Amino acid sequence: MPGSLKLDFEQPQLWDTLHEHRVALSITFVVLFILHKLLFVFDQDAREPTLIKPRIPLIGHAINIYRFGSRHFVGIAKKCGLPIYQIPVPGGRIAIVNTPEVLSHVDKNPDAIAFAPIAALVINKLSGLSKQGSKTVLDKTMGPNKLEGYMNAVMVDIHSTLAPGPRLEPITTQVAYDLNGSIKKLHGKTTRMNLLYWFRHEFGMSSTNGIYGPENPFKDPKVEAGFWAFDDNISDLLITPKASLTCPTGDRGRADAWAGFAKYFENDGHLKGSELVKVRHRHAAERGLSSLDIGKLEVTMIIGILTNTVPTIFWAVYYVYRDADLLAALRDEISQIATPKTVEGGSSRTWTIKNIDLKTKAPLLTATINETFRHRTCGISSRFVTQDVTLKNEYLIKKGTVMELPNNVLHSNPNYWGSTVGDFNPRRFLADSRSAEAKAARGAFRPFGGGASLCAGRHQAMSQMLGGLALFIMSSDCVPAENGGEWKFPGAHGHTIAAAVDLPSSDLWLDVSPRKGYEADLWVLDPEAKE
């Protein structure tokens, strides 16, 4: 029969096919098993925080972190309401902490839950260092000898040079004098400006003049523009395998900034700069780093110096000017500490505001900056878990876990801020510290992070923001040049995973004119008065 013949003929083929199928099937099983292990099943100790799996296995969270920055963690925290949870990402897992109670335990464990190892990875990736530079930055970031490593050693000195006192004062003084110059540029005319862009330049120049001194590389517009191109592209630069191909603007920008800073160190410009730049140079030079590597590290440090103060002052101006009552109350408060002096000829006055009074006698101004932080903090503090640790005797966190502390979760939780959590109301920060309101909010306000890694630059940042905001609102009226003069929310996004404060989605286009009734007057800061 043709049929059986066919069968006879096909039997070995079928066997071969089955055999091949068996091999293919076995391989498929093994691959599926591995994929299943990798994508859907995670070894999870019962004592570990809940693991929240992504909708798109394995890479889902990573995609959303790239898209939404730390807001991704906030969204999950709001949905799940857990004090701490974990998410799987390629290569490991991230634990996210959401309550002051758990955070206080994180803060108490700076060795087991450390900042330096993760900061070193980010700095290394962004700075494009030589082999020796990379080795230096990544060396001894944790463990018993960690203070010998560059990261921890330099951080100790960064904190001490930026603490209130004679080493910080030359920086804050220079910043204040530069801000006087910035405000003077607006005198006697209406200036149409992009608010963020304007503060980028004015704050950028004042901070870098204060820190780098008379040879400040930012005085070269190519270096300044290069830095901001770098800052705008941090997220892409962090993940790209080849920056020149996938992120040419950021890559070229940082190269321009690196060149300026390399020349600065080559020419010993830092010797005329602040104590901060001198100690940073010393730690790197002692370990044999070249001027180019030291310059590269400095450009990355400027992210910390500028990337948060500039958007904070932007948002503070926005929140103040859109609320006429708040603007009037702040002007009233500051006028109490401003001393007028009639300029020769009697046609105008110079009003002097002492920086020290802004700090101690202008509570509503400080509260306005704080409320701006509360609304616009996007930032996180990151940590790396260097050994197994149990938080609150309850949550086991395994060695190798990355930990994120998204401050916005706390800042937007009605449990701590009450039903008015969504309102912009600086006066909430003026409540009596013994009140129920103040007690509830205690520990839930962390714009500068917390624990051993609390922001080292907070004193400089606050001094600059108080001074800049006070001068701006005392000297200037401003209205949006678009939207019929209405203050429309410009949209906000946590621009990079490294940023602590949201960037606006679009800049505000404003007409800034001399303040009505004070058209001829000048407002200046006096940073040197001691009382």
Ligand code: HEM
């Ligand atoms: C609005 C302004 C600023 C904000 C909101 C801000 C916020 C932060 C946050 C959230 C951290 C992480 C803290 C943690 O991990 O717990 C941090 C760390 C740090 N910031 Fe700032 N920062 C600001 C300005 C500055 C300035 C002006 C400088 C330098 C002059 C600076 C230098 C640093 C340094 C060196 C660290 C690392 C501290 C350490 O690890 O010990 N920051 N900042």
